[in-house]
Amino acid sequence: MNLELSPKEFALFKNLIYQEFGIALSERKKTLVQTRLRKWVQSLGLPNYEALYKHVEQNPHELVLLADAITTNVTSFFREESQWLFLEKHIPKTYSKTKRLRIWSSACSSGQEPYTIAMFLQEILPDAHTWDIKILATDLSYDILKKAQQGHYRAKDLEGMPKKLMNKYFSKTPDGLYAISKQLKEMIVFRSFNLVTGNYKLFSRPFDCIFCRNVMIYFDKPTQEKVIDNLVNLISPKGLLLIGHSESITRHDARISSVSPSIYEKRGA
Ligand SMILES: C[S@@+](CC[C@H](N)C(=O)[O-])C[C@H]1O[C@@H](n2cnc3c(N)ncnc32)[C@H](O)[C@@H]1O
Structure with a gap:
């Protein structure tokens, strides 16, 4: 079936996606949106994209599926190496006295970012068990959060990871x-949160480190x-x-x- 996304249909989804997720789609993304939505239209047996739009309007809980359909979840372990080198000095220097750390991975995708944080802390803090x-790891997409929570990865996802870390923190299924090992999983809580429409008042305590990497590229x-x-x-x-290297404030x-590049510190006390 040749399902062409008409300019009117593209405009409908473009507005909805902006409103709900703050994701600003340019005209260049039309083919991508069409490809991603086509399977959904077909699986519901609908005649066109306008019918899908009405379906989503009538079933707002399915908006999350729309998010799954249009976002990209590319991520990797130990992404943005220079940031980890910075943190290796900053964390022990700043928090060794209190031994208390609250970290938020705010667009965690399939989990590589929060698991890297957990693994990294275990490695740089010899007494991590006393800290x-x-x-907290959040993402907009339910599908991707399920994957993150499961914590199962292909050999390809672990490419470049030192053998020592692989042996210590992963077991073969x-x-x-x-x-991912139970020890790392236990350090993380996964939740869904939309950075654009979410209620930030839900967070009663501040974080020592917020990772918001490679997600702002979607926003205007x-x-x-x-x-x-x-x-x-x-x-x-x-x-x-911490933001992504291709992003800026x-x-x-x-x-x-x-x-440091892509790292900002909050002033104060
Ligand atoms: C490219 S991945 C980045 C993953 C990881 N932070 C990294 O740098 O490797 C972008 C993630 O942002 C999520 N995302 C997109 N819009 C979002 C929003 N409004 N709120 C929360 N997460 C969002 C997507 O679901 C996706 O998992």
């Missing part, structure tokens, strides 16, 4: 995948600024905001200063 560490400038503002509100003094915010 009070909690990692009967179907040839690599399962006003949305990026709103998200950054909400995140900075939630960072403790001397705490960090364009609006000056006197509460944070750049301390």
Whole structure:
């Protein structure tokens, strides 16, 4: 079946996606949206994309499926190496006295980011078992959160990971995948949260480190600024905001200063 997404249908989805997720789709994304939505239209036995739009309108709980259909979840373990080198010094220096850390991986995708955080902390803090560490991992997409929670990865996903870490933190499953250790899983809580429409008041305590990497690329400038503002509100003094290398914070915010490429520190106490 040749299902062409008409300009009117594209405009309908474009507006809905912007409204619900703050994701600004350019005209260039039309083919991608069409490819992603076509399977959904067909699986529901609908005649066209307009019918799918009506279906989503009448079943708002299915909006999350729309998010799954249009977002990209590319991620990897130990992504953005220079940030880990920075954290290796910053964390022991800043938190060794209190031994308390609250970290948020705010667009965690299939889990490689929060599991890297957990693994990394176990490696750099010889007495990690005596620290009070909690990692919150959130994403918009339910599908991807399920994968993250399961924590099973293909050999390909672990490419480049030192053997020592593989042996220590992964075990082989009967179907040839690599399962994350219980020890790392226990350090993380997974939840769904939409960075654009979510209620930031739900977070009663600030974080020492917020990872918001490779997700702002989806947002237009006003949305990026709103998200950054909400995140900075939630960072403790001397705490960090980490963004992706291809992202930037364009609006000056006197509460944070750049301390390394793609790393911002909150001023204060
Ligand atoms: C490219 S992945 C980045 C994963 C990881 N942070 C990294 O840097 O490797 C982007 C993730 O952002 C999520 N995402 C997109 N829009 C979002 C939103 N409004 N709120 C929360 N997560 C969102 C997607 O579901 C996807 O898993």
